[in-house]
Amino acid sequence: MSDRKTRKARITLAGLGILTVGVLVGGGVTAGVVLDDDSSGGGSAAPEATAAVSSKPSTTEQSEMTPDKARKLELQVPTGQKDGLSTGFSDGPVGAISIAVHFWEEYAFLDDRKARQQLEAIVTPDAAGYVDEQVSEVRKLRESAGLPPSGGTPAGITFSTTVNAVRPTSLDKAGKVVQIWINFDRYAAKLDGVSDGEPLRDQTVDLVLKAQDGGWKITNEPEYHEKRSFPRAYDPDSHVSWLDGWRQVRHVD
Numbered sequence: 001m002s003d004r005k006t007r008k009a010r011i012t013l014a015g016l017g018i019l020t021v022g023v024l025v026g027g028g029v030t031a032g033v034v035l036d037d038d039s040s041g042g043g044s045a046a047p048e049a050t051a052a053v054s055s056k057p058s059t060t061e062q063s064e065m066t067p068d069k070a071r072k073l074e075l076q077v078p079t080g081q082k083d084g085l086s087t088g089f090s091d092g093p094v095g096a097i098s099i100a101v102h103f104w105e106e107y108a109f110l111d112d113r114k115a116r117q118q119l120e121a122i123v124t125p126d127a128a129g130y131v132d133e134q135v136s137e138v139r140k141l142r143e144s145a146g147l148p149p150s151g152g153t154p155a156g157i158t159f160s161t162t163v164n165a166v167r168p169t170s171l172d173k174a175g176k177v178v179q180i181w182i183n184f185d186r187y188a189a190k191l192d193g194v195s196d197g198e199p200l201r202d203q204t205v206d207l208v209l210k211a212q213d214g215g216w217k218i219t220n221e222p223e224y225h226e227k228r229s230f231p232r233a234y235d236p237d238s239h240v241s242w243l244d245g246w247r248q249v250r251h252v253d
Helices: 004-016 044-056 059-064 093-106 112-122 130-144 239-243
Strands: 081-082 084-088 157-171 177-190 200-212 215-218 247-250
Touching: 081 177, 084 112, 093 157, 093 215, 112 130, 112 215, 112 239, 157 215, 239 247
Parallel strands: none
Antiparallel strands: 081 084, 157 177, 157 247, 177 200, 200 215
């Protein structure tokens, strides 16, 4: 792949910030309530993360709190891999956030075959046609980057995605349907070690997940689309962002 095509592919990735993997659905309860209880007990990180979000700082601390100052939400540790995705998360709210973050960081957004495998594993059967829609978006992205519509990641270049923060909300009283906004950066690197000097930063996307069959599945069902909401822009140093429910995340080694 030529340098020109490599750069074109990287620039084209900007469009991925608006790729709808999950619908823009919201409303309901903010992060503090969503993370109030992970009754499944799955993953040692869950109780610690829950305590961090649900604790009540003083009035002074609250007036100065920002996502960067607040304790990071510790993601649950996956116990395995299947169909190109991490597995083994709990069926509680922290499990939902963990699976959303891992999915977005692992999603093969430029490989239509692998993307289909991943989507078929994580999308609910109730979202008819949704997998095909997203695979079609991957192929369109490839074509806009000057690549054949079907194929793998271009030779000589790798991409990585890092999630910075999430904004979870519950779409029902039971917390069994959640919307998770994700703020992320995306990087490209050549196999010779040369890194991308202009990575995509501060991108946002959201996922809607519902509890199903003992886990969490991505959905785009219309009944949840009607409840959509949009967050304030994520800023790690903004008190407004913290009040809006944005929380930084951390992988536990």
